Amino acid sequence: MSVIYNRVALIGLGLIASSMFWAIKRAGLAAEVTGYARSPETRDTARRIGLCDRVCDSAADAVDGADLVVLCVPVGAMGAVAQDIAPALKPGCTVTDVGSVKRAVIDAVGPHLPQGVHFVPAHPLAGTEHSGPESGFATLFDNRWCLLVPMPDGDPAATDRLRHLWEGMGANVDEMDADHHDLVLAVTSHAPHLIAYTMVGVADDLGRVTDNEVIKYSASGFRDFTRIAASDPTMWRDVFLTNKDATLEILGRFTEELFTLQRAIRTGDGDMLHAYFTRTRAIRRGILEAGQDTSAPDFGRVVKPD
Amino acid sequence: MSVIYNRVALIGLGLIASSMFWAIKRAGLAAEVTGYARSPETRDTARRIGLCDRVCDSAADAVDGADLVVLCVPVGAMGAVAQDIAPALKPGCTVTDVGSVKRAVIDAVGPHLPQGVHFVPAHPLAGTEHSGPESGFATLFDNRWCLLVPMPDGDPAATDRLRHLWEGMGANVDEMDADHHDLVLAVTSHAPHLIAYTMVGVADDLGRVTDNEVIKYSASGFRDFTRIAASDPTMWRDVFLTNKDATLEILGRFTEELFTLQRAIRTGDGDMLHAYFTRTRAIRRGILEAGQDTSAPDFGRVVKPD
Numbered sequence: 001m002s003v004i005y006n007r008v009a010l011i012g013l014g015l016i017a018s019s020m021f022w023a024i025k026r027a028g029l030a031a032e033v034t035g036y037a038r039s040p041e042t043r044d045t046a047r048r049i050g051l052c053d054r055v056c057d058s059a060a061d062a063v064d065g066a067d068l069v070v071l072c073v074p075v076g077a078m079g080a081v082a083q084d085i086a087p088a089l090k091p092g093c094t095v096t097d098v099g100s101v102k103r104a105v106i107d108a109v110g111p112h113l114p115q116g117v118h119f120v121p122a123h124p125l126a127g128t129e130h131s132g133p134e135s136g137f138a139t140l141f142d143n144r145w146c147l148l149v150p151m152p153d154g155d156p157a158a159t160d161r162l163r164h165l166w167e168g169m170g171a172n173v174d175e176m177d178a179d180h181h182d183l184v185l186a187v188t189s190h191a192p193h194l195i196a197y198t199m200v201g202v203a204d205d206l207g208r209v210t211d212n213e214v215i216k217y218s219a220s221g222f223r224d225f226t227r228i229a230a231s232d233p234t235m236w237r238d239v240f241l242t243n244k245d246a247t248l249e250i251l252g253r254f255t256e257e258l259f260t261l262q263r264a265i266r267t268g269d270g271d272m273l274h275a276y277f278t279r280t281r282a283i284r285r286g287i288l289e290a291g292q293d294t295s296a297p298d299f300g301r302v303v304k305p306d
Numbered sequence: 307m308s309v310i311y312n313r314v315a316l317i318g319l320g321l322i323a324s325s326m327f328w329a330i331k332r333a334g335l336a337a338e339v340t341g342y343a344r345s346p347e348t349r350d351t352a353r354r355i356g357l358c359d360r361v362c363d364s365a366a367d368a369v370d371g372a373d374l375v376v377l378c379v380p381v382g383a384m385g386a387v388a389q390d391i392a393p394a395l396k397p398g399c400t401v402t403d404v405g406s407v408k409r410a411v412i413d414a415v416g417p418h419l420p421q422g423v424h425f426v427p428a429h430p431l432a433g434t435e436h437s438g439p440e441s442g443f444a445t446l447f448d449n450r451w452c453l454l455v456p457m458p459d460g461d462p463a464a465t466d467r468l469r470h471l472w473e474g475m476g477a478n479v480d481e482m483d484a485d486h487h488d489l490v491l492a493v494t495s496h497a498p499h500l501i502a503y504t505m506v507g508v509a510d511d512l513g514r515v516t517d518n519e520v521i522k523y524s525a526s527g528f529r530d531f532t533r534i535a536a537s538d539p540t541m542w543r544d545v546f547l548t549n550k551d552a553t554l555e556i557l558g559r560f561t562e563e564l565f566t567l568q569r570a571i572r573t574g575d576g577d578m579l580h581a582y583f584t585r586t587r588a589i590r591r592g593i594l595e596a597g598q599d600t601s602a603p604d605f606g607r608v609v610k611p612d
Contacts, residue, residue: 051386165462184515184523185523187512188523191505192531195564197583203558203587204585205559205563214490214493222482222495226586229503229587230591233587237579240571240579244571250512251564253566258504258561268550273539274543275545276507277535277537277539279507279543280538281535283506283509284532286521
């Protein structure tokens with residue numbers, strides 16, 4: 001694999017940025033990767049574990065001379081960071097991001113970027129419930145999707161170059177427009193996360209079942225929910241606040257459907273329940289066949305090498 | 307490990323029964339294990355793969371002379387099976403089950419059992435999304451909980467013996483009463499399963515996002531839901547129909563809580579969302595500390611040896 005960008009700057013050093021660094025190094029996709037994080041503790045940790053070739057004490061220093069700048073901060077912080085780095089951006093460079101919501105990022109970041117800088121929003125569909133600079137690993141993006149959301153008036157060459165970077169990090173790449181992205185993600189990720197958070201909260205609230213019992217006897221259903229509900233609170237707060245309309249629409253549909261199933265339980269309509277559960281099982285099979293998961297017990301999740 | 311029951315009969319040969327067979331064999335807990343399944347195809351498969359020392363063509367034959375009879379059929383079928391085997395049960399034997407609901411099983415099975423037969427309902431909290439005679443494996447119960455629900459007027463010695471069997475199969479054993487069991491499971495398993503089924507159904511219904519997109523871009527949240535929603539339809543239909551009250555109560559609490567979070571999203575109350583998500587993350591940590599899960603990517607699920 002050859003160098004795609006001479007210098008890459010990672011702004012924010014959490015799970016995604018640290019995984020990008022290790023994936024870039026694995027394939028030799030950049031000559032130098034600089035990094036910046038707002039918290040001095042995170043910068044210290046990054047220096048200690050060798051995360052980034054150079055950790056800078058300001059975002060402006062990190063992006064200075066960079067050919068690609070990747071915004072890896074929570075969606076709600078993207079606008080402020082863009083404003084901060086804008087004067088230091090190299091003419092002709094590309095700015096991208098890894099946020100889970102695209103319309104809000106475009107609205108927040110776009111206006112700050114100077115003429116001559118390419119903006120190619122992106123969203124890698126990969127993650128774990130861990131966060132922070134020590135949580136990343138080189139294989140996180142292998143065989144996962146990364147969605148690029150090019151601006152309608154953007155330069156196709158800048159998009160192609162970013163596509164090669166993501167492919168070099170192991171991802172499959174697709175393109176879609178921002179609003180469709182936000183709806184698809186509301187269905188496949190944002191609403192499921194809110195639902196998992198809710199169910200975990202309900203279990204905790206219930207007076208007649210102790211936390212200890214919930215924890216001890218957490219059967220597979222609840223265990224999977226708690227994993228989802230352990231994801232980074234700041235990231236998810238921002239996702240729900242910035243993808244509000246699509247998330248609320250999906251939750252409305254969800255509630256409607258849940259009421260139908262509750263009524264079937266209440267009235268003892270076993271045929272309806274059986275037909276419904278048979279259909280959802282078929283959907284799972286479709287996911288297996290599409291290769292986005294495996295039937296193996298670790299569900300194709302990649303293991304961080306020690 | 308020494309023999310705990312001379313002869314064990316498994317009625318129904320799905321995931322749990324087949325895992326019990328391999329776990330019993332692994333530790334030498336029974337001299338002979340017989341098996342019966344209603345479907346001739348299942349019996350043929352069991353014979354082909356060596357599941358059970360002897361596969362019988364009737365439930366009465368399978369339980370003849372057995373010291374322990376384990377009902378491993380869906381909760382809704384337990385009563386009919388108990389009626390069928392009752393005349394063939396050996397005096398002094400123990401009947402148990404592995405159903406996910408306990409009050410309904412006690413009501414359905416108890417009246418059929420003759421005097422002098424011990425009834426000790428049980429529920430191993432272990433499973434995968436796979437079903438059928440070929441889905442079992444010896445390590446399914448290792449370090450998982452099995453809940454025993456002894457009858458108030460039952461023989462403590464029969465309960466102790468069953469406890470030793472489950473411990474011999476690798477499980478940790480606790481006891482609780484039937485109604486409390488059903489409430490705890492409604493929280494930790496039944497309601498989460500219904501919610502997962504619902505979300506997968508909503509995704510499928512949504513016209514503006516294609517099934518193909520949902521499948522391709524199923525991020526971690528939705529992937530975990532589809533795994534849950536792929537569980538056996540008959541088993542889960544029966545669970546919801548027989549644990550109706552507790553499940554509907556938990557779903558009511560869930561809906562109330564979900565509406566609160568939806569309102570926080572709609573009104574942009576980021577502080578409320580952040581505090582909520584921080585609390586659910588702490589609950590997850592409690593589960594890890596209680597040893598019911600691991601932080602490893604396979605979440606402690608056991609791998610079936612090839």
